[in-house]
Amino acid sequence: MSSTKAPARKGFNGYAATWRFPIIIWQALFFLGPLIFMVAMSFFLVKNYRMEEAFEFKNWQKMLTRGYFWDSYFLTLALATVSTIVTSVLAFPAAFALAFKVSPTVRRWALFLLIIPFFTSYLVRVFSWYVILAESGVVNALLAHIGLGPYTMLNTKFGTIVGYMTLTLPLVVVLQTFALANIDRNLVQAAHNLGCTPWRAVYRVIMPLAKTGLVVAALFCFILSFGDFVSPYYLGGSKPPTLPILIIDTTKSGQQWPRAAVVAVVMMVTLISIAFAALALAYRKRASR
Amino acid sequence: MQKKDTNVESPGRRKILKAGGATILGAPFISRAWANVTEINMLAWYGHGEPDVVAEYEAANNVKFKPKYYAGGDNMLALIAQSPPGTYDLILSDAEFVQQLNAAGYIEEMNAADYPFDDMLHDDFTKFPGHWKDGKLFSMMLRGGHLGVSYNKNAVTAEEAMSYKCFWKPELEGKVGHFDWHLPNLGMMSLYEGNGTSLWDLDDSKWAALQKTTTSLRPQVGGFFDYGGTFNSLKNGEMLAMCGIGDWITGVLEKDGAPVASVIPKEGGIQFTESYSIGKGSEKAAEVKKFIQYMMSPDGQVKSAQMAAYPGFCITKAGRARLIEVDGKEAERSHQMDGMPNDPIALINEGRIHYRDIPQQQSLEDWNDYWSEYKNA
Numbered sequence: 001m002s003s004t005k006a007p008a009r010k011g012f013n014g015y016a017a018t019w020r021f022p023i024i025i026w027q028a029l030f031f032l033g034p035l036i037f038m039v040a041m042s043f044f045l046v047k048n049y050r051m052e053e054a055f056e057f058k059n060w061q062k063m064l065t066r067g068y069f070w071d072s073y074f075l076t077l078a079l080a081t082v083s084t085i086v087t088s089v090l091a092f093p094a095a096f097a098l099a100f101k102v103s104p105t106v107r108r109w110a111l112f113l114l115i116i117p118f119f120t121s122y123l124v125r126v127f128s129w130y131v132i133l134a135e136s137g138v139v140n141a142l143l144a145h146i147g148l149g150p151y152t153m154l155n156t157k158f159g160t161i162v163g164y165m166t167l168t169l170p171l172v173v174v175l176q177t178f179a180l181a182n183i184d185r186n187l188v189q190a191a192h193n194l195g196c197t198p199w200r201a202v203y204r205v206i207m208p209l210a211k212t213g214l215v216v217a218a219l220f221c222f223i224l225s226f227g228d229f230v231s232p233y234y235l236g237g238s239k240p241p242t243l244p245i246l247i248i249d250t251t252k253s254g255q256q257w258p259r260a261a262v263v264a265v266v267m268m269v270t271l272i273s274i275a276f277a278a279l280a281l282a283y284r285k286r287a288s289r
Numbered sequence: 290m291q292k293k294d295t296n297v298e299s300p301g302r303r304k305i306l307k308a309g310g311a312t313i314l315g316a317p318f319i320s321r322a323w324a325n326v327t328e329i330n331m332l333a334w335y336g337h338g339e340p341d342v343v344a345e346y347e348a349a350n351n352v353k354f355k356p357k358y359y360a361g362g363d364n365m366l367a368l369i370a371q372s373p374p375g376t377y378d379l380i381l382s383d384a385e386f387v388q389q390l391n392a393a394g395y396i397e398e399m400n401a402a403d404y405p406f407d408d409m410l411h412d413d414f415t416k417f418p419g420h421w422k423d424g425k426l427f428s429m430m431l432r433g434g435h436l437g438v439s440y441n442k443n444a445v446t447a448e449e450a451m452s453y454k455c456f457w458k459p460e461l462e463g464k465v466g467h468f469d470w471h472l473p474n475l476g477m478m479s480l481y482e483g484n485g486t487s488l489w490d491l492d493d494s495k496w497a498a499l500q501k502t503t504t505s506l507r508p509q510v511g512g513f514f515d516y517g518g519t520f521n522s523l524k525n526g527e528m529l530a531m532c533g534i535g536d537w538i539t540g541v542l543e544k545d546g547a548p549v550a551s552v553i554p555k556e557g558g559i560q561f562t563e564s565y566s567i568g569k570g571s572e573k574a575a576e577v578k579k580f581i582q583y584m585m586s587p588d589g590q591v592k593s594a595q596m597a598a599y600p601g602f603c604i605t606k607a608g609r610a611r612l613i614e615v616d617g618k619e620a621e622r623s624h625q626m627d628g629m630p631n632d633p634i635a636l637i638n639e640g641r642i643h644y645r646d647i648p649q650q651q652s653l654e655d656w657n658d659y660w661s662e663y664k665n666a
Contacts, residue, residue, distance in 0.1 A: 048393065049366045066658070068665040127521075134525045152463060154527050155512035237512025237522075238469060240665040249664075252360070253471075253657035255367035 035268070042261035049255045063262040069246065073266070076242040079157065080226040083164040087172050088218045090165075095176030096202070099183075111177065114170040126163050126230050133159060133235070155237025163231025168221040175220065179213020180206065215282035222278075223271055243267055327576050331356045332368060333381035334563070335516075336598025345592075346583055352576055354379075360515075361470065362386035363653070369395050375570030379577045384562035385646050387428040388419035396566035401426045403578060404585050408605045410634045418644065420564060428564040429581055432593045432601035435633055435642060436473050436535035437558035439551040444529035450552050453481035453532075461530055462509055466522050468533035469513040471660035472653075473559055476645065477532055478503045480556045488557075490649040500659055506532075507666045523549050537561070537599040540623060553631065557641045563601065587611035595619060602633045 045054045063069050098107050117125065132138045133153040143149035153159055183206060191205045192198075207214065229244035238245050243263055250260040331338045331354050338356025347353055359365045362383050369377060370393070382390060390396045404426075406415045420428040438450045444464070449455040456465050467474055479488040479499050491499060511528055512518070519538055522528040524547050531538075535558070539551045565581045567574050583589045590608025593601055595616060602625055603609040613620040624631040636642050648656050 049363065049370045066661070068661045071665040130521055130525060134527055136526055152511075152527075155522070233515075234518060237466075237514070237518075238664065239510065239512050241513075241661070246661065249469075249657070249661055252363060253660075254363055254654050256654075 038261050038268075039265055041258050042265055044258045044261075046254060046256055046258060051255075051257060059256075059258045059262050063259055063266075069263070072241055072243050072246045075240060076226060076244075076267075077270070079160055079164070079232070079242065080222050083161055083168065083225040084218050084222040086161065087165050087168050087221045088176075088214070091169060091172040091176050091217070092214075094173050095180055096206075098173070098177045099180035107177070107181070111174060114174050117166075117170050122167055123230055123234075125166050126234050129159070129162060129166070129235055130154065133162065154235060155239060157236060160232045160236035160242075163235040164221075164225040164228060167228060167231070168224050171224075172217045172221050175217035176210075176214060179210040179217065182213070183209045212282045215278050219275055219278045222274065226271060227267065325351060327352045327573060329354050329378045329573055329576060329580065330376060330568075331379045331381070332365060332377040332568075333358060333379075334360070334598075336596050337381050339596075339598060341595070341597045342592050346580060346589075350576075350579070352580070362389075366390070366393070369393075369568075375568065375572065377568040378571040378573045379580065380566045380568050381431070381563055382428070382566065384417055384419060384428075384430065384564050384644065387564055387566065390566060391419070391422055391427045395569050396427050397569055397571065397574060399426045399429060399567060399578070403582060404429050405605055405607070408607055410604055410606055410609060411637055413637065413644075414604050417562065417564070418646075428566040429585065430562060430564045430604060431581075431584055432590070432604055433560050433562045433633070434535055434537045434599070434601045435551075435553055435558045435560055435636065436477070436533065436537075436645075437551055437553040439523070439531040439534050439539045439549065441523070441526065441529040442548040442550055447550075447552065450530075450550075450554065452554050453477055453556055456506055456509060456530055456532055458530075463511045464527075464529040465506070465509040466511055466519065466528035466531045467513045468519050468531065468538075469515055470533060471656045472645065472647070473561075474533040475499065475503065475656055475660070476559045476643075478506075480554075480559070480643070483556070485557065486643060488559075488643055489646040492650060496651060496655075500663075503659075503663060504666055507663060513664055523547065535559075535561075536623060537601065540600045541597075543622065544619075553636055553641050555641075557643055558636070559645050560637070560642050561645050591615060594623070594625070 041051070042059055043055045043057070044051050045056055045058065046052070098110050102110070130137070134140070135150045135152060135154075137153075139153065140150040143151070153162075187209065188201060188205055191201045196204065227244060229242075229248065232238065232242040233245055236242075241249065243266075247260045247263050250256050250263065329352055333356055335358045336342070338354045338358070343354050357368065357377070359368055362385065365380070365382055366386065366389060369380070369390070380390065380396065387396075409415050414430050417428075417430050420426065420430065438445075438453060438455060440450045440455065444461065445455055445458070449458065455461070476488055479491065479495075482495070482499050482502055484491065484495060484499075512522065514522055514528075516538070519528075519531060519534060520542065523531060523539065524542055524545075534551070536551045539547075539549045542549050565584065567577050567581075571577060584593060585605060585608075587605070587607040588611065590603040590605055591612050594603050594608070594612050600619075600623060602623060603612055609620070609625055612625060620626055621629075624633065626632065629635070633642075647653055
């Protein structure tokens with residue numbers, strides 16, 4: 001007869017529950033609930049500008065068989081990917097310098113300055129690009145001095161990427177800085193002592209050690225870019241439209257919120273898949289170490 | 290020795306108590322006076338409930354407008370459909386949606402005798418389509434505006450702008466903008482196709498031809514814009530011609546000194562028409578009627594014509610006369626003077642203006658579907 005005892009069941013821990021409940025309630029009320037409603041709404045029908053509860057696949061069929069939906073989908077995916085790559089690459093040197101090359105005081109001030117842009121409305125920041133990127137704007141005026149231009153930058157995909165970066169670059173620099181600053185300096189020093197060149201140390205030691213943070217920063221960049229309406233509309237000229245613009249277009253015509261919900265659900269599924277894949281990539285090696 | 294100023298008294302305890310008591314006793318009267326202000330819930334396009342239009346009326350009549358702004362007739366219908374009856378006292382809608390408001394029972398019958406139908410600048414305004422049903426009035430036309438070719442005078446000549454063909458001008462590649470709403474844009478393309486008075490009533494072959502022509506414009510297009518984007522892109526010269534708008538946007542820019550203008554081309558133009566209705570179940574119908582009467586008066590018509598958000602033309606003779614009297618510059622700029630070549634009323638008389646409507650043989654959804662495809666092309 002086995003003498004092994006079943007593990008004792010832990011009793012209710014009020015202290016732990018007090019800390020857990022707010023986030024659970026918050027997520028249930030403001031994420032899970034609306035998400036379930038949105039999925040349900042994608043099966044509703046609109047009659048005379050009023051939504052009626054139903055369980056029909058018409059909206060899904062309508063949206064997923066439209067060429068423009070898939071055009072918008074792949075465009076949004078491509079723009080968000082480009083934005084993520086460009087932003088991550090441009091942010092890295094700044095984050096590296098803040099993490100390794102400056103004093104803690106300078107780093108604190110720099111991080112503070114990186115947060116300041118978030119004090120102003122993103123829409124206002126995007127509109128300010130009109131003055132800079134217009135054909136009669138600041139950039140073209142400077143280029144004209146050296147005999148170049150004018151170049152069309154507004155209402156292009158370039159404009160959209162600039163807008164995305166306005167939103168994401170400061171955040172990515174901050175996240176990358178935190179990731180790099182937390183690396184054990186002794187490991188970097190050891191690599192140098194063992195003859196590793198500075199470039200090789202970055203590639204073989206620093207980046208792998210900061211991988212989780214770097215991937216999370218890139219993921220945030222992708223999520224924000226993928227779901228952004230403002231930049232592709234105001235700096236990209238809605239030409240062609242991205243998925244968030246398609247949502248607005250769909251709701252404007254005939255108040256087709258259920259069809260807009262289809263687009264939103266597709267966006268959510270895409271983002272959740274990419275987020276899981278990215279996090280799996282970020283944590284994979286660390287877990288096996 | 291300095292003399293003490295005996296005229297300055299420090300407030301004693303009794304005085305403070307007196308003042309406090311008076312304030313407390315007077316408070317109900319203050320709040321009652323405040324409560325006497327009648328709040329009128331207005332559903333309208335942006336600008337109609339702004340101080341430049343309503344502040345004077347509010348002050349004189351002890352009312353306060355609470356505007357809820359919408360963008361597009363669909364949006365307006367949805368807002369009403371999703372609200373309890375009586376939520377909106379005053380509804381400003383595009384004329385083509387009045388019929389739907391009435392069919393859905395969202396608006397009250399009005400008394401034609403309350404409004405200046407004998408003073409209209411054009412006969413069409415007295416019996417505007419959809420505003421009457423079985424001889425009963427349901428909506429009062431307030432003003433209108435014309436949509437045609439809007440252009441930068443430095444890039445397009447006045448002669449070129451006399452045809453929608455100018456949008457295909459090679460020099461304008463990437464410089465033609467669209468106001469992002471399918472109805473006026475496709476309406477203009479329909480006019481360019483030569484559909485004239487039947488621009489909204491297209492059979493399958495005409496609808497296919499319209500799509501083909503519109504798609505051929507796509508390489509010229511530099512962007513699709515909302516009001517703010519349209520305004521900015523014309524102002525900073527990013528867009529040199531704009532489809533789907535008219536003086537309601539270029540007029541504001543023109544007043545600001547921008548080299549832009551709008552004309553009605555030879556193929557014809559489209560009129561947007563804005564009308565007031567009284568919301569079904571409104572408990573303030575009498576106050577709303579009084580306000581509509583004010584807006585139809587000469588002073589109200591001037592307020593509407595001068596509206597800061599976007600101008601519209603007067604529809605009453607007395608309104609036009611008052612505009613010429615008090616703001617001759619604006620009357621001249623907007624051609625609201627008898628004998629001027631682009632006088633909006635003369636344009637209607639010449640048969641060059643077509644009232645904006647909804648598609649007759651396709652659904653709005655069909656047009657919007659094509660519009661989405663076009664944007665992605």
